Amino acid sequence: MSNFTLEVTTTERERCRSPKSTSETIVQQLFTLFDADRSGAVSTEDLKSVLNAIGQNPTKAELQAMVAEFDCEGNGEIGFEEFSLLLSKCIQMSDDEYKERVAEAFEIMDMDRNGFIEPRELQELMKRLGQHLSDDDVERIMDEVDRSDGDRVSFAEFQELMMQNRIQLGF
Known part of the structure; x- marks a missing residue:
């Protein structure tokens, strides 16, 4: 598991509360895939299950850091809007x-x-x-x-x- 950190600005946190984008359907499908227990939020356990399924074995600390980085509400889970932010931030690359x-x-x-x-x-x-x-x-x-x-x-x-x-x- 590669270690990465991403800085989330106040403006990006506000995106958690912004109207849905036109890509909502695709992002919703991905969110549903990550929300393994169908609770409506991605927990560290959900994230671990998905990453394990693709051959990754993150530590508990890495999982907690990933969730905490994008947890706008501070509840220890990633909701749909937060997941959208995580997805866009993680995939911005050359x-x-x-x-x-x-x-x-x-x-x-x-x-x-x-x-x-x-x-x-x-x-x-x-x-x-x-x-x-x-x-x-x-x-x-x-x-x-x-x-x-x-x-x-x-x-x-x-x-x-x-x-x-x-x-x-x-x-």
Whole structure:
């Protein structure tokens, strides 16, 4: 787990209370993924579960620091607005850094290391993250992302999707 610190300014804290942006749907989906226990907030335990599922093992102190950095309300959890701030702050990086992170994410999802994300790998990863997708859901997602009609997603397809979403999210 890499150690990072982010300074949150008063102006950024005010964003926690600002109206929802046009990217709310995507951010809400990500928030739902992190809110593993469906409490309406991301706790240190939720964050730990997600990070463990992708092979990271943060210490208790690292988890507490991550939550505390963006806990605008001071309640030890991250609500949706706070999560939006965390997401935008953490993902603001250069194109090269972003592409490197996309490559790392692809490697995590390509469990058999064959250069493709296959339906069973997507289903397994989502299961580890507490999201049980039906075969129909997986097929629909794969159809939306797979441009080559090969029932699997190449790195190029994954990178294109991630770069498009970065633009939509404004990162």
